[in-house]
Amino acid sequence: MLKINQRFLLRHFLRHAHNKVRVRFAPSPTGHLHLGGLRTALYNFLYARHLGGKFLLRIEDTDQTRLVPGASERLVEDLRWAGIEIDEGPGFEGEVGPYVQSHRREIYSKAIGELLQNGRAYRCFCTERRLDLLRKEALRTRQVPRYDNKCRHLTATETEALLAKGTPHCIRFKLTDHEEPLEDLIYGSVHHNVSDTEGDPVVMKSDQFPTYHFANVVDDHLMGITHVLRGVEWQISTTKHLLLYKAFGWQPPKFGHLPLLVNADGTKLSKRQGDIGIQHFRQRGYFPLALINYVVSAGGGFEHRTNAKQQLLSMQELGEQFQIERVNSHPSRLNPELLDDLNRLEIGKRLSGKESRGELVKQVQDLVKEAYPKHSNLDLAEDHILDVLNWSSQRLTLLQDLTSSNN
Numbered sequence: 081m082l083k084i085n086q087r088f089l090l091r092h093f094l095r096h097a098h099n100k101v102r103v104r105f106a107p108s109p110t111g112h113l114h115l116g117g118l119r120t121a122l123y124n125f126l127y128a129r130h131l132g133g134k135f136l137l138r139i140e141d142t143d144q145t146r147l148v149p150g151a152s153e154r155l156v157e158d159l160r161w162a163g164i165e166i167d168e169g170p171g172f173e174g175e176v177g178p179y180v181q182s183h184r185r186e187i188y189s190k191a192i193g194e195l196l197q198n199g200r201a202y203r204c205f206c207t208e209r210r211l212d213l214l215r216k217e218a219l220r221t222r223q224v225p226r227y228d229n230k231c232r233h234l235t236a237t238e239t240e241a242l243l244a245k246g247t248p249h250c251i252r253f254k255l256t257d258h259e260e261p262l263e264d265l266i267y268g269s270v271h272h273n274v275s276d277t278e279g280d281p282v283v284m285k286s287d288q289f290p291t292y293h294f295a296n297v298v299d300d301h302l303m304g305i306t307h308v309l310r311g312v313e314w315q316i317s318t319t320k321h322l323l324l325y326k327a328f329g330w331q332p333p334k335f336g337h338l339p340l341l342v343n344a345d346g347t348k349l350s351k352r353q354g355d356i357g358i359q360h361f362r363q364r365g366y367f368p369l370a371l372i373n374y375v376v377s378a379g380g381g382f383e384h385r386t387n388a389k390q391q392l393l394s395m396q397e398l399g400e401q402f403q404i405e406r407v408n409s410h411p412s413r414l415n416p417e418l419l420d421d422l423n424r425l426e427i428g429k430r431l432s433g434k435e436s437r438g439e440l441v442k443q444v445q446d447l448v449k450e451a452y453p454k455h456s457n458l459d460l461a462e463d464h465i466l467d468v469l470n471w472s473s474q475r476l477t478l479l480q481d482l483t484s485s486n487n
């Protein structure tokens with residue numbers, strides 16, 4: 081009797097565990113984490129914390145030509161600095177790993193095999209030269225370039241013969257003109273029929289690496305992801321992803337696309353501007369919580385605040401308040417002045433806490449020593465530094481301002 085009860089309880093527990101929210105942040109290790117990436121990671125993390133779910137980190141490194149050595153480690157370090165805790169990911173192993181896509185190639189091969197078997201994918205032997213001619217012809221006749229699905233119609237015998245000769249090939253997914261409905265958690269109903277504008281997409285490249293779209297779907301399914309919150313630039317691809325889920329017979333996760341993060345004047349943030357990397361803010365002396373509040377202030381998702389610059393919410397408070405329905409669907413404008421206000425608030429807050437006050441003093445001591453390496457008679461006594469901090473804290477945006485030459 082007892083045995084049956086235990087089994088019942090276990091099953092009950094597993095079903096509950098399975099229903100729990102699981103979200104992921106899935107960057108490519110191609111450089112530093114920047115504000116846009118931080119915002120995506122943060123909203124996923126807060127969503128998981130709000131609903132008692134799990135936050136996963138997955139490294140999407142299938143485009144081997146764009147890899148930057150050490151980038152994954154720096155990403156993890158920037159997330160840690162920001163206060164975003166990883167529940168599962170590289171170095172935080174869970175049950176559905178590995179969490180790095182280049183270590184999952186066997187999994188993708190198996191999944192591709194399934195699609196080939198049920199006739200939803202096919203081998204394409206077209207040469208780069210032929211595809212190039214197609215593109216040029218489309219441009220000449222003012223049409224959108226797209227693959228013409230030629231190899232869909234190869235017979236089994238023709239395919240076998242080409243394979244026997246060792247002809248290089250990729251694998252393509254057969255699009256259908258059926259449109260899967262997309263109910264976006266932030267944008268509402270989205271309509272896009274992929275087959276109207278695209279030829280059959282490549283799912284496995286000739287180098288045997290899966291494409292982004294394919295690996296993404298397979299991993300989200302196998303990792304039990306329940307909600308995908310990602311940048312709006314991916315929204316157009318989501319209808320394609322839904323067709324892949326359908327071809328596998330899998331239940332897709334729910335999707336919410338985050339609006340573009342833009343400058344105060346509405347222009348696009350650009351990595352080329354060089355100043356949107358998290359490293360840049362860290363080096364200049366901004367505190368994590370100020371940066372976090374700054375990023376979320378642009379996009380909404382929280383209880384309405386009449387004066388955001390008077391308030392700094394802790395990560396826990398942000399998690400308690402966050403609601404995906406409250407995220408705006410229009411572009412999120414950043415206001416750099418707010419970041420300075422928030423950092424001043426954070427300095428004031430740290431100054432009023434007993435433990436954080438000590439850390440603040442230590443930071444100032446280090447900054448002074450760094451700024452005046454040749455002075456041996458500096459007054460670095462705690463009382464003196466606290467006096468300076470208390471006296472200047474209303475106007476002090478960055479601790480670095482205490483030692484910079486224009487003060």
Ligand SMILES: [Zn+2]
Binds near residue numbers: 203204205229231232
């Ligand atoms: Zn082809």
